[in-house]
Amino acid sequence: MSEEIKKEERSLNFLEEIIEEDLKTGKYQSIVTRFPPEPNGYLHIGHASSICLNFGLTQKFPGYTNLRFDDTNPVTEETEYVESIKEDVRWLGFEWKNERFASDYFDNLYAFALKLINNGLAYVDDSTAEEMAVLKGTPTEPGKDSIYRTRSIEENKDLFTKMKNGEFPDGSRTLRAKIDMQHINMLMRDPILYRIKHAHHHRTGDKWCIYPMYDFAHGQSDSIEEVTHSICTMEFVPHRELYDWLIKNLEIYPSHQYEFARRNINYTVTSKRKLLQLVTEKHVTGWDDPRMPTISGLRRRGYTPKSIRDFCDRIGVAKRDNMVDVGLLEFCLREDLNKIALRRMVVFDPIKVIITNYESDGEVLHSENNSEDEKGGIRDISFSKEIYIESNDFMEVAPKKYFRLAPGQMVRLKSAYIIKCDEVIKDADGNITELHCSYIPESKSGSDTSEIKVKGTLHWVNAADAVEIEVREYDRLFQVEDPTDEEGDFKDYINPDSLKVVKGFAEPALKEAKLDDRFQFIRKGYYCLDKESVDDKLVFNRTVTLKDGWMKDQKKN
């Protein structure tokens, strides 16, 4: 209830305001949005923002959202990407009303082109790409008309038909809109509508050898689907004039384009071209490498859909350039994981502890799966005379306010007993080999009558049945906030320590881990099973560390 109120009270973003106004004035009874990926790469965190926006709008207001693949360039697009995109959108928690492809509309688009030709608003140009570039002018100089601009309607029709019929080689001719070569907006200087590409299309096969350009497909597809609010990023602002020109001259359903600023996140890149480079040049293991900002990478890393949706919600939408701190993404992640992750104990860099006064063969203790979740239940953990603790949880010479184990100092073993360090055992070279401790029998977790107060609680594992696991510790992929803004190649700034593979000794309960489980290795971080994990070699990914105030203090001093 209180959450609902909070939602209602939250102010609208500029797109929601536009929509609310459109609904209020009766311009629309309901709205239609679309998420329009090109199937030439995997979706990344930037797309998640667009997905949440487009689908979120039609959850908030009456209407629906289509998934439409912008597949007008057969040489770069593949079915593999279509499938991954669908999987990612679903995983994020959204369902589209209609699944469409721009290629579904190739016949309509061809007819639209004919209509423009018939109205004297499009012509076939025989210029080469180089000639066209010269005639196009520059942002500060007007362009010049092509000599083919004045062809007759009949000739244009004939030539365009022959283009379609495959009578010309690639690149030899284009169909262009006849607008204004002097136009201040470069996109209005007779933009190319169709180009010849004798290429196999992932859906239409070899039916076509001419393919429409983005500007002659996107807005038209919007219009065919009666999309009311076509939302795209700011770099398309100059395209809007052409978008509107085509809709007006084609006399088709008037969809409208609105632009927002794409979200940038520091310490990563979100450009398909750059991500593709990271994959093909093997800087990462693949599109779903847990260091990648792709949806599939984040998924494998252990991010939850909820945390990503929450992140997109929190960063909002506006029109100004931005660089969002990846720390916010991690905050959203931790917030969700804290509530759902199963607590487990794993020791990474073990040091043996012998509990000298523990006489029993061992016992089974109990620990809550998640102290944040009353319904999370408890699990068994075995305890005995020999255990491992983290070697950096012990210091022979402890500084002030060190709450961990040190000679003569007491700590609690999580869900077990309070122990005191009596003796430090070393080898001939002076390296610590084990610690001899004594335990307080009355301090057993849950039935503590010792009245001893300790400041520190350590995680530990039972030496006898600890399971060795592999842990992949991931860190940010880049060393600088904005790799594309630095001198030289962005790849020069890749963090060489973005992956560290370490060993861990886990409590046996982790053998039951499933791919969808989320764990918190107590006092360490959040982890999940990796898809490469097998029964006799468990592999975990570190999703994100726990916040570490102690470490921060240490670094300051």
Add this chain to the structure above:
RNA sequence: UGACCCAUAGUGUAAUGGCAACACUACUGAUUUUGAUUCAGUCAUUUAUGGUUCGAAUCCAUAUGGGUCAACCA
């Protein structure tokens, strides 16, 4: 050297002519069988200058700064 877009704490978003708000980060402190979580507190004269107005982050003008536009990519 044109056109267009943008400018509010370190970061991201609010305030729609009337007390600059929320979240993250950072810093203090409390609680804690995770140095986590949780809780409490601290951190801005809204890019600049001028104008309109009883009153401006908001409207106007100019400047400054950042971004976009010259693919047969999307």
